[in-house]
Amino acid sequence: MKSHQHGPITEIxxxxxxxxxxxxxxxxxxxxxxxxxxxxxxxxPQATHxxxxxxxxxxxxxxxxxxxxxxxVRLVQDGEFDRIFCEQxxxxxxxxxxxxxxxxxxxxxxxxxxxxxxxxxxxxxxxxEPR
Numbered sequence: 001m002k003s004h005q006h007g008p009i010t011e012i013x014x015x016x017x018x019x020x021x022x023x024x025x026x027x028x029x030x031x032x033x034x035x036x037x038x039x040x041x042x043x044x045p046q047a048t049h050x051x052x053x054x055x056x057x058x059x060x061x062x063x064x065x066x067x068x069x070x071x072x073v074r075l076v077q078d079g080e081f082d083r084i085f086c087e088q089x090x091x092x093x094x095x096x097x098x099x100x101x102x103x104x105x106x107x108x109x110x111x112x113x114x115x116x117x118x119x120x121x122x123x124x125x126x127x128x129e130p131r
Contacts, residue, residue, distance in 0.1 A: 057095030
């Protein structure tokens with residue numbers, strides 16, 4: 001038990017510091033999930049049984065005209081797909097989510113999935129808006 005002496009305070013109260021750090025951490029986590037890379041506006045299709053993924057994989061965006069962006073990096077030519085996708089992996093397990101506009105041609109979507117399969121991507125998801 002501590003004796004109550006009148007002298008300088010030599011202990012630091014860490015409770016306010018921990019509270020502030022936790023609030024900052026929560027704000028960071030919320031904004032990090034909201035600020036996913038989007039290069040162009042996409043009207044996602046809706047689905048009633050959509051599942052959320054725990055880890056954020058590489059996001060491939062397809063706009064209504066079929067233009068492609070990988071994690072916010074727009075492709076100038078289709079031949080850049082493999083190189084930019086491999087750069088974005090950074091040694092992670094190859095997972096991809098395709099965020100395709102609901103008006104994109106079916107053939108264009110199949111081309112992207114075929115390229116991902118050629119790059120040995122085992123897990124491919126399609127991003128939708130829940131109803």
